[in-house]
Amino acid sequence: MEEGSGMHSSSSDGTGSIRRVLLISAGAGHSVALLSGNVVCSWGRGEDGQLGHGDADDRFTPTQLGALDGREIVSVTCGADHTTAYSESQSQVYSWGWGDFGRLGHGNSSDLFSPQPIQSLQGLHIKQIACGDSHCLAVTMKGEVLSWGRNQNGQLGLGTTEDSLLPQKIEAFQGISVKMITAGAEHTAAVTEDGELYGWGWGRYGNLGLGDRNDRLIPEKVSSVEHEKIILVACGWRHTISVSSSGSVYTYGWSKYGQLGHGDFEDHLIPHKLEALHEHCICQISGGWRHTMALTTDGELYGWGWNKFGQLGVGDNSDHCSPIPVKFPDDQKVVHVSCGWRHTLAVTDRHNVFSWGRGTNGQLGHGDSLDRNVPKIIDALSMDGSSGQQIEASKVDISSEKITVLPTERYAVVPKENSAFLLGRDGNDSSVPENDVKRMRI
Structure with missing residues (x-):
């Protein structure tokens, strides 16, 4: 596989210890990981530049994104076919990949094949970034929200249906401190510091939780959930998952494939408690294209919904409309999970990274294009992986070379x-x- 410089980089940090994976994020067909030492790796589908290696090639194993070396990246987030990264010390957000509808935030619709700083966000202290299919949002440390990209259904929350090529502040949150945001295909959800849940954008399946199937152009508060405060929210493609302060899960929206987890395939227009997990305290959730993952405080992982490619990781390829436990070797506990459109990534307490589901573009990181319906360890990123495993490195100098492709081309x-x-x-x-x-x- 041709790399930008042909360099190789060991997965050790120079002291002999293996770099540990701190964060993982999965997109439509690609995956990204943040390792200790601020190292970013990406793999999978690269046709739109979403891997950031300066070309449109797929990568079948984790490849170090050399262009971000030294940028002190502390978070990475995948959209469907684009990626963002944030440097806390530089107060700088980078984006790359498919640029259609302005989702990269650079003021145009060009694709970027290597990371570029979003100039209008320079100097902002960012708490969190969320990427949907074609739109992005950022929450500042002050609790303000900016959005950019596609807006056909009002998913930017700006009161219009016009796409935004540059980040714009959501004025509807003036005086309201937002804790976290999440983005789906064409809808968005947020949780405030006060534990209130908001939804906006495309609502045909009730995925806004507002009791109807209408779109919303500005954020609207979801009715209180049994007087509980909401602390987490995640969007699937057209469904939404939330977690209350007691660890209970509430889901709503589209359920054609059982992705709401209620034992049926019925849509819900308001948050509906997931009784199947009532004995568990949920601490993390993630939504895929049509599947859902939930992680308990005990490190147990459950999956439900669409499973055509094995993305639930439960050993079969049948859809499941109720939560099913995912098994890991040696009963390892899970500490982090991320759903892509058709694949899933997880990190365990033994600092191992596992992947399963669709593998056609190498997004599972195993060096092949096979689908898998049970978790398989990614050797290059794992403490228990093959000894001496090397991570390929690509190098593109983003300060002097801006690799863009105009949409018309x-x-x-x-x-x-x-x-x-x-x-x-x-x-x-x-x-x-x-x-x-x-x-x-x-």
Whole structure:
């Protein structure tokens, strides 16, 4: 595989100890990890530049993103086909990948094949970044929210349906301190420091939790959940998951594949308590394209929903409408989980990284393109992985070289009719927003 410089980098930190994975994030077909020492690795689908290695090649094993070396990155977040990273010391957000609809925040719709700083966010102290399919949001340490990218259904919360090529402040949160945000395909959710839940954007499946199927152009408060405060929220493609301060899970929205976990395939228009997990205290949640993962305080991982590619990790390829426990070697406890569209990543307490689900573009990181329906350790990123495992490194000097591709060079504009590209990229999903015009690869 051709790399930017042909360099190799050991997965050790120079002291002989293996770099530990601190964060993982999964996109539509790619994966990103943040390792100790501020090292960023990416792998999987690279067609839109979302891996950041300066080209459009897929990577089948974790590859160090040399362009971010020395940038002191502390967080990474995958959108569907783009990626963001944040440097706390530099107060700088970087983005790269598919640029359609302005989702990269650089004032245009060009694709970027290497990380570039978002100039308008320079100097802001960022608490969290969320990326959806085609839009992004950032919460500042002051609790303010900025959004950018696609806005056809109001998912930016700005009161309009116009896309934004640059980050804009959501004025509706003036005087309200936001704790965290999450983004789905065309909808967004937020939790405030006071434990209140908000939803906005596309709402056809009740995924805003507001009791109807209407869109919202500005954030609207979700009715209180049995007088509990909400502390976590995550969006799937068209469903939403939230966790209360007592550790209870509430889900709402689309459930065609059982992704709400209530033992049926019925949509819910308001948050509905997941009784199957009532004996567990949930501390982390993640939503995939049509599947859901929940992590307990005891380190047990549960999955439910769409499972065509084994993305639930429960040993079969059948959909499950109720939570199923995911088993790990030696009963390892899970400390972090991230759902991609069709694959899932997890980190265990033994500092091992596992992946499962769709592997067609190498997004599982095992050096092949196989699907897997049980967790498999990613050797290069794991303490218990193969000894002497090397991580490939790519190097693109982002200060002197800006690798961009204009949309007109890569796409033809197509109407929504007869476009398989609109149908969830699989050509099998007819539930797309009306009046949708996307670019299709030529």
